[in-house]
Amino acid sequence: MNRGVPPPIxxxxxxxxxxxxxCPYCSNPVEMAKQDSEMDTDIWTRVxxxxxxxxxxxxxxxxxxxxxxxxxxxxxxxxRQAGLYTNLITSAIGLSERRLHELDEAGLDHIQLSxxxxxxxxxxxxxxxxxxxxxxxxxxxxxxxxxxPLTLNFVLHRHNAHxxxxxxxxxxxxxxxxxxxxxxQFHGWALQxxxxxxxxxxxxQQVTQHVIEAxxxxxxxLVIDYVPADYHDDYPKRCxxxxxxxxxxxxxxxxxxPCHAAQSIxxxxxxxxxxxxxxxxxxxxxxxxxxxxxxxxxxPCQSCDRKTIxxxxxxxxxxxxxxxxxxxxxxxxxxxHHKDLQSQANQHAASIDAPFVYRTAPGKTRExxx
Amino acid sequence: xxxxxxxxxxxxxxxxYDKVRGKWVLLAPERAVTLDQIxxxxxxxxxxxxxxxxxxxxxxxxYNAPQDQIAEDSGGFLDALRARRFLDVT
Ligand code: SF4
Ligand code: SF4
Numbered sequence: 001m002n003r004g005v006p007p008p009i010x011x012x013x014x015x016x017x018x019x020x021x022x023c024p025y026c027s028n029p030v031e032m033a034k035q036d037s038e039m040d041t042d043i044w045t046r047v048x049x050x051x052x053x054x055x056x057x058x059x060x061x062x063x064x065x066x067x068x069x070x071x072x073x074x075x076x077x078x079x080r081q082a083g084l085y086t087n088l089i090t091s092a093i094g095l096s097e098r099r100l101h102e103l104d105e106a107g108l109d110h111i112q113l114s115x116x117x118x119x120x121x122x123x124x125x126x127x128x129x130x131x132x133x134x135x136x137x138x139x140x141x142x143x144x145x146x147x148x149p150l151t152l153n154f155v156l157h158r159h160n161a162h163x164x165x166x167x168x169x170x171x172x173x174x175x176x177x178x179x180x181x182x183x184x185q186f187h188g189w190a191l192q193x194x195x196x197x198x199x200x201x202x203x204x205q206q207v208t209q210h211v212i213e214a215x216x217x218x219x220x221x222l223v224i225d226y227v228p229a230d231y232h233d234d235y236p237k238r239c240x241x242x243x244x245x246x247x248x249x250x251x252x253x254x255x256x257x258p259c260h261a262a263q264s265i266x267x268x269x270x271x272x273x274x275x276x277x278x279x280x281x282x283x284x285x286x287x288x289x290x291x292x293x294x295x296x297x298x299x300p301c302q303s304c305d306r307k308t309i310x311x312x313x314x315x316x317x318x319x320x321x322x323x324x325x326x327x328x329x330x331x332x333x334x335x336x337h338h339k340d341l342q343s344q345a346n347q348h349a350a351s352i353d354a355p356f357v358y359r360t361a362p363g364k365t366r367e368x369x370x
Numbered sequence: 371x372x373x374x375x376x377x378x379x380x381x382x383x384x385x386x387y388d389k390v391r392g393k394w395v396l397l398a399p400e401r402a403v404t405l406d407q408i409x410x411x412x413x414x415x416x417x418x419x420x421x422x423x424x425x426x427x428x429x430x431x432x433y434n435a436p437q438d439q440i441a442e443d444s445g446g447f448l449d450a451l452r453a454r455r456f457l458d459v460t
Contacts, residue, residue, distance in 0.1 A: 085397040112399075177455040
């Protein structure tokens with residue numbers, strides 16, 4: 001049943017949901033995969049081979065914190081062997097100098113480093129881990145010395161939005177070629193933290209302005225990719241480059257998802273790599289087919305000329321806010337819920353005393369990274 | 371891109387033959403750039419030693435095509451790669 005469905009380009013492998021940090025915007029589901037249900041090295045190796053054969057080019061090794069897996073180096077080797085471009089998405093906590101050298105030998109192509117704040121006070125508060133910032137900066141020196149290509153991922157919200165300019169400087173000091181300025185998207189744990197994290201409208205506008213200016217000033221030196229504050233926008237974000245057209249996500253226990261938040265849509269049924277070949281899941285699984293193309297859309301999307309630009313926005317957001325995964329993303333100015341969402345956003349942003357709800361650890365005891 | 375400039379693929383950017391789609395691609399952080407024939411021919415010659423001018427001369431002999439045509443067809447593409455930091459130039 002390939003019916004013009006293109007093969008995927010990218011796969012996000014959530015190797016584990018374990019993580020030494022506990023960021024309140026973590027994209028992991030609130031119900032996390034238990035450590036004892038994590039797939040072993042052999043199954044992941046087979047999944048990488050199946051992914052490459054299916055057409056995946058880019059592999060993002062993610063988590064939780066992928067460095068929490070003892071077999072990370074072996075997994076990178078296996079992925080390179082399969083012919084995949086390997087990107088490690090990490091907070092760098094748990095990466096020793098020795099392990100970074102081993103990852104280098106294993107052929108790791110690129111590191112994407114998360115930044116919770118530009119100083120220890122902010123970063124350790126957001127990550128909920130004292131000493132985390134200093135350990136990260138230590139690891140950055142090793143990463144730099146080895147020469148790994150580096151992208152910095154600055155997750156921005158109301159508490160740290162004012163640190164953007166410093167984050168841009170830090171990226172350059174670290175020798176990063178690229179920075180992602182990613183305003184928190186409200187899925188997973190972030191949905192429970194909207195009061196604590198929502199940027200104000202003014203902040204969102206100021207950040208956009210800074211990004212525009214910095215792109216001009218740093219042209220050719222630092223590439224800036226920007227994810228603006230969704231709730232304050234008039235049009236929604238393009239969903240994943242199109243649901244089931246570009247990427248897929250494999251959870252620590254082997255479920256294959258069209259996007260990392262897809263489990264928040266209760267009527268979707270997912271297959272597991274332990275039960276079916278990845279190609280069969282990509283082309284035939286009902287969750288992948290649910291929102292492919294534009295036939296599933298209702299109004300106002302169905303007759304909108306932007307429908308192949310943003311695909312009606314995010315399905316998980318429609319589910320979370322409107323209670324209907326088929327609805328127009330409420331961020332959209334054409335959605336009947338747009339006004340409500342914007343006033344909600346302002347209320348969240350005005351909740352200045354709201355405490356962080358930190359993510360918790362997945363079940364089972366935590367093992368040290370090495 | 372000027373004739374005397376020397377392009378290099380930095381670490382983390384590499385050519386890859388995509389068997390599934392039957393095409394050459396340039397793999398880079400978070401991106402896979404599909405290459406047309408000229409794009410692939412040029413990047414295949416990029417070795418961090420020879421200048422853009424030397425590369426287009428070599429290709430013009432190999433494909434029996436005018437050098438300025440090759441430079442024109444590929445210059446914009448290389449500049450775009452450079453702007454994304456997928457190509458270093460010295
Ligand atoms: S967002 Fe924070 S808690 Fe979640 S995986 Fe990343 S570093 Fe860990
Ligand atoms: S109506 Fe639907 S397709 Fe049109 S802009 Fe809004 S979300 Fe996108």
